[in-house]
Amino acid sequence: MPMPLIQTSNANLQLMSGAKMLHILKDINLTVNPAEVVAIVGPSGSGKTSLLMVLAGLERASEGDVIVSGENLGDLNEDQLAVFRRKNLGILFQNFHLVTSMSALENVALALEIAETGLSFARIRDAASAALEEVGLGDRLNHLPSALSGGEQQRVGLARAMVCKPRLLLADEPTGNLDQDTGAMVIELMFNLARKQKTSVVLITHDRMLAERADRTLVMDRGRLSEKTKEVQV
Template sequence: MTIFTISELRKTFTTGEVAEEILKGIDLTLQQGEITALVGASGSGKSTLLTIAAGLQPASDGKILFNGRNMTDMSQEQIRKIRASDFGFVFQSAHLVPFLTVEEQLTLMLEVSETKLKKEQQKMEIAEILKLIGMEHRKSAYPASLSGGERQRVAIARAIIHKPKILFADEPTASLDSKRSKDVMELIRNLTKTMNITTLMVTHDEEMLSYADHIITMKDGLAE
């Protein structure tokens, strides 16, 4: 089922009197329960496309439909609410809060995403997601005591604990070695399928493309 559609998306950055068109009319459709990978050279526009799709910056022109709703016509507050409730984010670095345990990281996410779960329900959701990522034995650990792969697993858990409809992943394996990269991608793929999430991922690592259902190559602001 189509959950996200981008039509004729354009983005222009202006520096002084110089205007540079970074995205030149992108069309993109995302299906529920599938991973779409964006690849391309540095400067091809893939990260710009991801951040605009995620509502983190505005487009210059075009249309973004999420669940049939036009995000390009929404206010910043409406987009913020969608990001909090329906979107999840994973980046190259885990960006965990250093003074919070693994369990507390996930509790904080449930609270800011406005799931309105009671404390007991929160604990059940957290226990379930920690079991899914194989980290239930580390729930009381702080980020400093976790390996790079473990930190990224917690970051993924934090991104999906509120059951978002779309997961945006920007170079999620870039800071990991080959084995940990494969472990993280296995996790993202398994969660995408079991939770029926739609995942849009930027990657430069060709080995990670085998985990994607669809591959879109970005070149000079165009999608191929």
């Protein structure tokens, strides 16, 4: 067996909200192998986004271990976590989070600049435009996000998330703002790119049809993560 890309052992997340301590994630034991695509479904407020935050090192587990790409995130300081994210992660958001004043090409190029690959400006441009071509936006390079449809904006988001060839793609309801057909097309592109680049994916989605296209579906319920059983699937 290969070493898992993600391994959490009894990870818990507790946060103070006013005077109250909220227990948001409870004993999460998640294993994701390299190149594996895992979908997480579950009601709103159950802790799905919080889990992605913990996997990205944007929230620290209060208890338990979170190991991603060989790094125990609890052992890393904020600077080391930033390097960890740059080296290993791509993130896809529901609201795209593109820089509105930058063209599609500049948005993707920015990810490469932040990654400090040492590439020249010309090479960054080439890599960014190749990534946009891969998501079918070769003819939209110089468009601003405002001149793109939702599906196109999310494809720019996907190109940006994948351009540095991350080991792990975290996607938080990436189709939540798209209609069914457009969402399905974006997910198709995402899965194809991930398989091609051997990127593991943790996909949060409300869409059961999309979840079924993953290698495995897990259910989050009130902070607890479990395998989806056949009975629940009906």
